[in-house]
Structure formats: C-alpha cells, structure tokens
Amino acid sequence: MFKQNKHWIKWIELVTIAFVLTLFTYMISLDEIVNVSIFSTFILLIAIRYGILLGISAATWSVIQLFLTQVKAGNDVFLFVTFGPFWVTVIFYFVIAYVGGLYATRYKERYEDKEAERREVAIQLQQAVATLQTVHETNSILEKKVLTTETTINSVYRMLRSLDQENVESFTNNVAEILENYYGAKNYGIYHVDQNERVLRLKLKNGELTQLPTTIFTDQSPSFYQRMSSTGNITMRNISEEEKNAPLLAIPLRYDYSLKQVIIINDMDISSLSREGVLILQHVQSIMEDYLRKITRKEEQEREQHFYHNTSICKPAYFKKRVEIEKERWEKFGIAYSYFRLEAKKIDELILSDLDQALRPYLREVDILGYFPQREWIVVLLPATSKEHINIIQTRIQHVVGELMVVHD
Numbered sequence: 001m002f003k004q005n006k007h008w009i010k011w012i013e014l015v016t017i018a019f020v021l022t023l024f025t026y027m028i029s030l031d032e033i034v035n036v037s038i039f040s041t042f043i044l045l046i047a048i049r050y051g052i053l054l055g056i057s058a059a060t061w062s063v064i065q066l067f068l069t070q071v072k073a074g075n076d077v078f079l080f081v082t083f084g085p086f087w088v089t090v091i092f093y094f095v096i097a098y099v100g101g102l103y104a105t106r107y108k109e110r111y112e113d114k115e116a117e118r119r120e121v122a123i124q125l126q127q128a129v130a131t132l133q134t135v136h137e138t139n140s141i142l143e144k145k146v147l148t149t150e151t152t153i154n155s156v157y158r159m160l161r162s163l164d165q166e167n168v169e170s171f172t173n174n175v176a177e178i179l180e181n182y183y184g185a186k187n188y189g190i191y192h193v194d195q196n197e198r199v200l201r202l203k204l205k206n207g208e209l210t211q212l213p214t215t216i217f218t219d220q221s222p223s224f225y226q227r228m229s230s231t232g233n234i235t236m237r238n239i240s241e242e243e244k245n246a247p248l249l250a251i252p253l254r255y256d257y258s259l260k261q262v263i264i265i266n267d268m269d270i271s272s273l274s275r276e277g278v279l280i281l282q283h284v285q286s287i288m289e290d291y292l293r294k295i296t297r298k299e300e301q302e303r304e305q306h307f308y309h310n311t312s313i314c315k316p317a318y319f320k321k322r323v324e325i326e327k328e329r330w331e332k333f334g335i336a337y338s339y340f341r342l343e344a345k346k347i348d349e350l351i352l353s354d355l356d357q358a359l360r361p362y363l364r365e366v367d368i369l370g371y372f373p374q375r376e377w378i379v380v381l382l383p384a385t386s387k388e389h390i391n392i393i394q395t396r397i398q399h400v401v402g403e404l405m406v407v408h409d
Helices: 006-026 032-050 052-073 077-083 086-163 168-183 222-231 276-301 315-335 349-362 387-408
Strands: 186-195 199-206 215-217 250-254 258-268 336-341 368-372 376-383
Touching: 006 052, 006 086, 032 086, 032 215, 052 086, 077 222, 086 168, 086 276, 168 186, 168 199, 168 258, 168 315, 199 258, 199 315, 222 368, 250 276, 258 276, 315 336, 315 368, 336 387, 349 368, 349 387, 376 387
Parallel strands: none
Antiparallel strands: 186 199, 186 258, 199 215, 250 258, 336 376, 368 376
C-alpha cells in the first residue's frame, strides 16, 4: 500500500468506500452504536492505509454522515449537537484518524527504510554481479594475452634465429620471409643503397615490377627519401602531391651511420600501420639493424678469406655461395640473376688489383666479380638482371679485360 504514489486513486478509493457505507447505512436502519462502529472501522483503515490527511478526511465524512443519520431519523439536530453524544463521537473519530495516521506514518517510514536497504542490497548485488562478469572477462582476456604472449615470444625467438645468418645476403632473404609471414606484406622489395644514397638497387622483391622497379632513384620522391634518410626511422607516405609516386612505407637499415638497405612496402596488413603496429615495426627495425651490424662486421673480419688481397674480387668458394643465394632468390621470389665468364690467363695479384679498378666503374655495387685461378676465368655475377640484359655488359667487360691484358703483356 505504501507503493501507491498516485493521490487521485487514493481519493477515489476514499470517496467510493464512504459513498458505499453511507448508502448502506441509509438503506438499512442500524443502531447508533453499530453505525459508529462501522465508520470508526472505516476511519481506522483509511488512516492506517493512507495516513493522517486521508484519515481526517474520512473522519470529516463520518461526521457529515452522522448529521445525515439524525436528519433521516427526524431527530432535532440542535439538541443532538448540544446535549447528545455528538462531540464525544467527533472526538473519537478524529482521535482514531490521528492515531491511525501516526501508525501509518511510522510504518511508512519503516517501509521506506527497508525499501532503501533492499534497493541498496540490490545495487550491491548488481555491482557484485558486474564485478564477477568483469573478473570473468578479465580472466578470459588475460588467458588470451598469455597465449598471445607465448605466441609472440615464440615468434620473436624464431625471428631472431632466422636473422642470425653468416652473410648479409642470407640475412636479406630471411628479412623478406619475416615481412611476409609476420606482417602480411604482399608487395615489397629490399634494396641495396649505393654509397651516394641516391640510387636503390633491387636485391629481392615480392610484387609487380612496375611498383617495385629494379632501380629506384631517390630524386623521384625527394621529400620522402630525404625524410627517411635524415631521421633513419620508418617513413610513411604523405598525401602531398610531391609524394604521390613514393611507396607506402620505407624501413631504412643503417650501419655505422650510413644507409645500407631499404625495405620498400607498397601493400601490407592495415593493422600493422596502427600506432601499436608501427611501434612494433620500429622494434623489429632496431633488431634487424643490430643483426645487420653484427653480420657485416663478421664479413669484414673474414674478408681476407673470401676476397683476393686488396681487391673486391672474390674467391671461387665465396662466388659459388653467392650464386647459390641468387638461385634461392630465383626459386623463392622469382628474382632473375645472370653470370658470365671470360678467359683471363696469367693473372697475378697485381693484375687482379688493376682489373678490379678497371672494371668497377662499369659495374654496380651489387655486382660480384670473381676469379677462378685453376680455370683462369673472370666471372661476373649480376643480381636482379635477366639474361636479355647481359650482352652489352658482357661486351663492355670483355673489352676492358682484353685491353688490360694487352697492356700487361
């Protein structure tokens, strides 16, 4: 009953009951004591149910009904009010209304207190349920994070092992596999950077030749490559007009403050380009640079084993190893390579040094010169070069070698 907050319903209920009781007592003649008892009960119930205000209203109606009863009975109302039990009945009615209203107020306050406690307990219960759900979700997330962390640790471990190679070329091959397997790179190329840092020479690629040409000149998108070279950080293409021909992403790899390789990416998983993805790529870039530095220093220390003294002409074993690496690139990435040999008899270390200096202007930095003394061959390995393009180079090299041999003869 304390939940009823619509006052008009309370008044309708009061008026309806009062009207029914009045009609009942009007139709059936009752003893005065019975009549008073009925309306006293009516006042008490209304007061207890709805409080003092409606209890007093019920008492007022009961007093009016008392007058109507006297009028109906034909009694003298003045004498009834003056000498009859009128005032005793009125006081009795209003005392019942007041006392019943006090009880109603008291129980209403207790009800409101209990209701407040119930709501508080319900809120605490909801919070507890929400907390349990949060704990459950957190546990699920933590389980996934643990699994992801374990997977990431395994991936990083495999990545580190794949980067730990004997030479830079094998390192480059495995960098390509990391880009494809771990970062979803689909259109990428790894380029050697010439000493002037103005020309990029393709070492290997996975994508279309139109988007990843064999040679890239940095003046095609000077602002892009200048940003990459000056910062040494991962560089993304801007939407400016001057960088419309630039690649989507470039990852420079440095060694001793000079740019050695550049990874060009034109298409990769979009999630890798988020803030977190780029941050992870920066860590991977740092790891790659560390391994590149380590492998390059190792090659420099072992240079005398692989190259003839004071030349960049390699010995047969190292040349064969480089051919195997290029063959592997052809099988995995479809990167063409070519090599040819020239006969060169009676060559000593002095002639080799002169030959190296004479041929280098006609070759790229990525090209490999080799000498097989037992067969008396000068061999030239041309990475990322198809057989259709070697005739001019072969003729030019043969001419230089011929002239040099004539001079020494």
